Amino acid sequence: xxxxxxxxxxxxxxxxxxxxxxxxxxxxxxxxxxxxxxxxxxxxxxxxxxxxxxxxxxxxxxxxxxxxxxxxxxxxxxxxxxxxxxxxxxxxxxxxxxxxxxxxxxxxxxxxxxxxxxxxxxxxxxxxxxxxxxxxxxxxxxxxxxxxxxxxxxxxxxxxxxxxxxxxxxxxxxxxxxxxxxxxxxxxxxxxxxxxxxxxxxxxxxxxxxxxxxxxxxxxxxxxxxxxxxxxxxxxxxxxxxxxxxxxxxxxxxxxxxxxxxxxxxxxxxxxxxxxxxxxxxxxxxxxxxxxxxxxxxxxxxxxxxxxxxxxxxxxxxxxxxxxxxxxxxxxxxxxx
Ligand code: KG4
Ligand code: ZN
Numbered sequence: 001x002x003x004x005x006x007x008x009x010x011x012x013x014x015x016x017x018x019x020x021x022x023x024x025x026x027x028x029x030x031x032x033x034x035x036x037x038x039x040x041x042x043x044x045x046x047x048x049x050x051x052x053x054x055x056x057x058x059x060x061x062x063x064x065x066x067x068x069x070x071x072x073x074x075x076x077x078x079x080x081x082x083x084x085x086x087x088x089x090x091x092x093x094x095x096x097x098x099x100x101x102x103x104x105x106x107x108x109x110x111x112x113x114x115x116x117x118x119x120x121x122x123x124x125x126x127x128x129x130x131x132x133x134x135x136x137x138x139x140x141x142x143x144x145x146x147x148x149x150x151x152x153x154x155x156x157x158x159x160x161x162x163x164x165x166x167x168x169x170x171x172x173x174x175x176x177x178x179x180x181x182x183x184x185x186x187x188x189x190x191x192x193x194x195x196x197x198x199x200x201x202x203x204x205x206x207x208x209x210x211x212x213x214x215x216x217x218x219x220x221x222x223x224x225x226x227x228x229x230x231x232x233x234x235x236x237x238x239x240x241x242x243x244x245x246x247x248x249x250x251x252x253x254x255x256x257x258x259x260x261x262x263x264x265x266x267x268x269x270x271x272x273x274x275x276x277x278x279x280x281x282x283x284x285x286x287x288x289x290x291x292x293x294x295x296x297x298x299x300x301x302x303x304x305x306x307x308x309x310x311x312x313x314x315x316x317x318x319x320x321x322x323x324x325x326x327x328x329x330x331x332x333x334x335x336x337x
Contacts, residue, residue: 003067004074004319005097006312007058009090010082010110011140012041014053015308018065018072019316024122026064027302027309030057039180040170047085054093061308069101074324076106076315078113080335081141087331095327104324106315111137111337114272115148116317117303117310129268129297136257138281139273139306140166140181143210143253145260146337148270151317154337157264158208158256165249166275168212172245175220176234186242187278193243195280198222200248208260215248250281254288261294270297276304 001021008015015029032049035041062069077094080087098105115135118128129135129148134157137144143165145158163171166183173182178189200218203211223241226233234241257269271285282298289296303309318324 002073002316002319003071004076004106004312004316005058005061005072006108006308006310006315007054007075007077007090007094008110008306008308008311009050009054009086010078010080011086011306012046012049013306014050014057015306016058016061017308017312018061018067019309019312020065020067022121022316024120024309024312025067026061027307028057028061028064029302029307036179039174041083043083043085046083047089050086050089054089058093069097072101072103074104074106074315074319075101076108076311076318078110078311079107079329080332081110082331082333084331084333087333091329091331095329099327104319105327105329106318106323107325107329108311108314108318109335109337111142111144112154113310113314114139115146115154115270116151116314117272117299117307118270118297120299120303120309120313127295127297129270129295132266133268133270133297134257134260134264134266135270135272136253136276137272138165138253138275140164140170142273143212144337145208145256147264147266156337157260158210160210160212161205162211162213163216165210165212165253166273168216168249169275171216172219172242175223176238176241183275183278186246187280189239190243190246190280193239193241195243195247197237197240198244200244202248202252202255208256210252210256212249212252215245215252219245246278246280250278250284253281254284257285258288258292261292267293268295268297272299272304274305277301
């Protein structure tokens with residue numbers, strides 16, 4: 001029996017999970033409310049909240065899994081990328097816990113973990129991608145199109161040269177005066193709107209990379225100019241703006257996916273990261289998949305946004321290979337895929 005504890009603290013969720021023999025037993029995520037009033041994640045406040053949350057979150061996870069600390073065989077933690085102060089809390093806890101238990105320590109790359117969230121096993125049976133597949137990882141800080149050849153071989157074939165897709169959703173929400181995190185709210189409001197109401201630019205950059213900063217600026221100027229003409233513009237057009245922006249972000253992403261699928265000849269596409277919770281992205285990629293005869297893999301929402309089940313999963317795979325790290329390991333804010 002192999003029991004792995006996974007710890008995630010890269011941004012503003014404090015999370016822990018237990019995987020036993022590859023199967024998920026408990027998955028706890030605590031979101032930090034403190035950032036709401038600032039309209040974005042404040043790194044220093046995130047570190048402090050992790051420090052307060054980490055012990056109760058781990059206690060709760062062990063209780064839910066019916067596991068005692070001594071039953072744990074390995075402790076996996078997010079090494080990066082992420083906010084350094086936040087990563088330090090999870091890493092320090094993991095090191096201390098592993099040392100106290102006399103059990104091995106496993107470091108996990110957050111972006112690899114998002115991709116491997118497709119292999120989390122719980123009580124529901126789902127289809128999994130087979131190697132090789134392409135994965136569109138879209139989160140608050142990253143937008144990457146990745147070729148996955150096995151559990152350890154990842155190659156980036158396209159990525160954002162400026163803002164991430166999630167960041168674009170969040171900044172749009174901010175321009176519209178909506179609270180943080182804006183992505184889910186834009187998604188919700190877009191359901192009532194017309195996606196063709198306004199036309200926003202789709203960045204035309206060469207190759208397979210993405211760019212979103214022009215779109216963000218276009219939205220900002222557009223809203224500012226319209227508000228000058230009519231101060232009630234936002235109230236009247238909120239849903240239409242959300243739907244039009246969402247349409248543009250999804251189209252920017254899927255144009256590149258289509259190009260990459262053609263170029264690589266791979267016919268399996270997976271989504272990962274917080275933005276894969278987006279209703280329009282999920283529906284559109286399914287539609288595109290049907291049209292092109294691809295197999296499309298979308299994780300359940302709880303495995304799309306930041307969680308520790310994916311960290312424990314990745315840690316479990318490393319445990320099977322005796323791929324441990326020592327106590328001198330340090331987190332890294334800019335860890336590459
Ligand atoms: O992967 P994630 O939980 O954290 C990072 O590693 O960044 O992604 C968070 C991002 C945020 O930008 C959030 O606004 C976005 O995912 N997001 C969404 C939706 N749910 C979360 N964006 C659009 N539509 C959603 N339904
Ligand atoms: Zn993430």
